[in-house]
Amino acid sequence: MSQTSFGFVDMHNLRTKEEDEMIERIKATIKEQDIRLIRVAWADQHGISRAKSMTVPAFLGALENGLEFNTGPLFFDTGSAIVFNPFIEGGGFDSEEMTGCPNYRLIPDPSTFKVLPWAPHTGWILTDAYLKDGRPLPFDSRGILRQALNEFKNAGYEYVAGIEVEWHLMKIEDNKLRPEYMGGPGVSAEAPTVLSSARGYQYHLESHLDEADSILQEIYNALSLLGLPLNTIEDEWGPSQKEFTFAPLNGLDAADTMLLFRNTVKQICKRHGYIGSFMCRPAFSSFVSSGWHLHQSINSIATGENLLKDKRQLEPLSQTGKHFIGGILKHARASTVFTTPTINGFKRLNPNSLAPDRAGWGDDNRGAMLRVIGAPGEKNIRFENRVGEPAANPYLYLASQIIAGLHGIQEKIDPGLSSREAYNEERELLPISLREAVEALKKDTLYRNKMGDVFVDYIVKMKESEISRYEAFVEENNIENHERVVTNWEQREYFDLF
Template sequence: MNSQGIVKNRGFIDRFNLWNTEQSEAVEKIHAVIKENGLRLIRVAWSDQHGISRAKTLTIPAFLGAMKNGIDFNTGPLFFDTANAIVYNPFMKGGGFDSDEMTGCPNYTLVPDPLTFKSLPWAEHTGWILCDAYLKNGNPLPYDSRQICKKALKELNSKGYDLLSGLEVEFSLTKIVDDEIDASLLGAPGSPGQPPKVVPVARGYQYQLEAHNDEIDDILQIIAENIQQLDLPLLTMEDEWGPSQLEFTFAPMKGIDTADTMLLFRTAVKQICKRHGYLATFMCRPSIPGFFSSGWHLHQSLIDINTGENAFIPNNSDGPISEIGQQFIAGILENARAATVFTTPTVNGYKRFKPNSLAPDRAGWGLDNRGTMIRVIGGIEDDSLHFENRAGEPAANPYLYMASQILSGLDGIERKLQPGPLSTEAYNDNRPLLPKDLQSAVDSLKESEVFHNKMGTDFVNYIISMKESEINRYTTYVQENNIEDYANIVTEWEHLEYFEIF
C-alpha cells in the first residue's frame, strides 16, 4: 500500500465485478464534474454500524485510483460502540468475531458507488461519495449495514417488488454559545467529551408557527439551498411541537436511495449548521429543559416491478389497502419488538414511547391515525396510497431501519399474515406493547428467527453486542448516581453520549 492508502492489487473492482452497467457509465460524468467544479479533494464515506458517516479525504489522483482499485480502510470503527468504547478485542484470534479475516484490526476495501457522487456546496472544491465495504477476497463485508440493506432489497426484488419510501424527519436546532475545547472537556474512549453549550432558537409551544421559522430564516435558507444543490428531493420544512424542533420531508425514492439520502441529509445539516454557529442534533430527546422527543417516520409502499404500479392499491373487496399491503403491514407488526433495535437503537429513543403522545406505544395499525405505529395514508382512488411507520427515531441507522422493514414485511407476505382489525383507540388496543427500553428490544431480537435467518446470525449477534455495551455503560451510570426515575428523565449520560455525535 502506498502513502495515500491505495490498495496495490490493481483492478479490484473489475476483477470481482463489483459495479453494474449504470455505475460504470457514471464514472465519466464524475470526471466531468471534478473538472467543471475544480474539485481538489473527495471525501470517501462509509456508513458505520450506527449509521454515522466515517470517511477518508483523498486527493484527486488518489480518488481516481480508488475508482479502479477501491481504498484500504481500517476495520477499527467496527470494534466500537456509540462512544467508541471497545466492544471486540481485535488482537485476539478472530478479532472477537471468530473470524480469521478480522484478526489484528486489518484493512478491508471500500468500493465507491459512482451513483452517489456529489459536489459538496458548503465545502469549497470538495466532492463526496458513498462506499460499500468488501473483504480482500471480493466478498461483501458481513458487518456493512449498507450491504445488509442491499441484500434485503434484492430479496424484495426477487419477489417482484421494489420499495418506494419517503423521509419525514424531526430534529432539534440549537445555537452555540460556548464551543470551548480544552483538555478537561475532551473525554476518552467510552466516555464522550462535553458537547458545546447551546441555547434554543425559539420558544415553545406553538405547533407550525410561521413566526418561528421566520426567526431562523437565515439558517433555514442556507440549509435548504445546500440540500437542493445536492439534488436531494426536499419538499417541506416546518416548525414542530417543541422548542427548536424542526421537521423536514422528502419526496419518495426507490430502493437504496432513501437510506443514502438520510445519511447525507443528517451529515449535511450537522456540518452546515456548525459552520454557521448552530448545532443540529438528531438525538431523539435532548437533555434540555422543555425539549420534546423527535421521531423519524418512514413512509413506505411497494411497487410492482413488472407494471410499475402501486401494489398497495386495493381491489374493492380488499379493504383500505391491498392483500399484499395488509400482509406486509402484518409482518412489520409481527416483528415490531425485535425490529425496534433497528428503528430505535439508542437508550434515549425509548423516552419517546408514551401514551397519547403522537408516538406509538404498541404495535397496531390504523387509517390516518397518528397514535398507531402503522398509519395508512390515502384511499382506493389514490395512487400514492402508502403507510408510515411512526416508531423510528432520527438517530437510527437508515440502512438497518429500511432493511428491518423489508425483511419484516416479506415475512408477512411469505406467511400470509393478517394485521388484525384497524385501531380506533390507538393507546387502548389489545396489541403487543413496544419494548419499554433498549434492553427489552435486544432481548426480543435475540429470539427473532426472522432477523437471524435473513440478516445472518453473525451480524445480529454483532449488533446485539454493540447495543449491550451501550446499555451496560448506561446502567453503570444510573446505578453509580442512584438515579431512580431514569425511565422517565433524560440523563446527563444520554446527553453526552448522543447529543453531538447524532
C-alpha cells in the first residue's frame, strides 16, 4: 500500500488556498516572461536582504519544500564579526536547534513575487523562516512583525504605515575593489570614494532634481514596474540628499516595500556608477543626516474608520490615538534599538535639528518625536515618528511601534500635553548612543514579553558586538568628541552596506 508523500509546506500547513492560487500565477509568469533565475530572499536581523539565485526547477521545488538555508548569517553583526559560537551546546543562542550551525527552512511567500526590471530574466521573492520541526525561527524579524500584527488584528485594529525616507545619491570615483581594501570578519572593507551628485543647502531646488534626472528616472521606472506606490521624489537640503515618499500600506506590505525599495535604489545605482546610501550621516563634513519618518495610523477592522480621528472634531487626535502614542512614548528609549540601530544614527538626534532629542509629541511640530498631522475632523489624521534612521530594519521598526502602541491603548497611557517648545520641555530624553539604547532595551519588560527573551537577548548581544568594535577603534585612535564626529569606522561599517 503506497503512502502519500507531503512536502514541508503541506506537512506543517504553511500555505492557504489563496496562496496556492498565487503560486499558479507565478508559474504562468515565469513561463510567459522567460524567467530563468529567481532570487529567493530573506530579511536578516539587520533588515538587509540575503538571497540565493535559484534555477526555475529548483525554485519550483522550494515552493513545496522550502529552501535549506545556512544559519551562518544569524551569527554576524554589521561588520561580519562572528558574535556567537555555533559549535558549543546551543550554538551560543542557548537553543538546541542552533547547535553546530545547522540549516533552517525558508518558505517563499507567494504574495511577494516580483519580476526585477533591472535584472534580465530574473524574479524575486521574499521568504519566512522556520525551524526543521515547522516552528517559526525565533530570530526572523519578518516573523516578529507578523506576530505583532496578528495580536493587533486580534484586538480589532489594522495598522497602516507610510514611508518617508531620505538617502544620499553619490557618484562612484573609486570602488576600492583592490584586495588590500577588503578588510575581513569584524573589519569592514574600505568604503568607496565618491563625488557628490549635486551641491547642497538649496532645499527642494528643481535644478538638482534635473541634474540627477537620468538615474532618478531609472529608479522611478523600476519602482513603478514593481508596483511600489511611490508618491514623490524630492531634493533635500544637504548635498546629494534625496527623499522618497510612498502611499500608505498595511503593516507587512509597508515593511516589505521598504526592503525592496532599498534593494532597488542600491542595485540600480551601482549598475550606473552611483552609490545610493541609506547610512544616516556619511563621513563628509558638509553632509547632513538622513531620517526615516514613519507615518502611522490605525483603522478599526470592524468599520474601517481611522481611529486616530477625534469624532468630536475638537482636536486632531482621539483618545485612542493619544493612548497609542502614549505607549510609543513610554517605550521610546528601549525602541531606539529598533528605530535607530546603528552607532551612526544617534549622531542625528540633536537639539534644534529637526530630529528629536526627547520623547514628546506635538501638533504638526517637527521638533517633536511624534508629529501629529491633520486638522480636527480631517479624515486622514496620522502621526509620524521622526526618530528613525534609513538603515533601520523595517520589520523591527514597525513591530516596535505596534507593540508599544497597543500597550498604550490597553493601559490607557497618557502621552501628556502636546509640545510647544519641543527641545525645551521636561520630557524623557532619548538615548544619546547605541550603548545607552541597548541598556534601556535590556530593562524593558514589554518588548521581552512580546518579542521573546530569546530574541531580545540575541539583538542585545548582536548590538554589543558592534558597539565593542567601535569603542575599540575610538580608543585605539584617540578620537575626541566621537559622540558627535562621524568616524572612518562608521564610514567603512555602514556606507556601502546600507
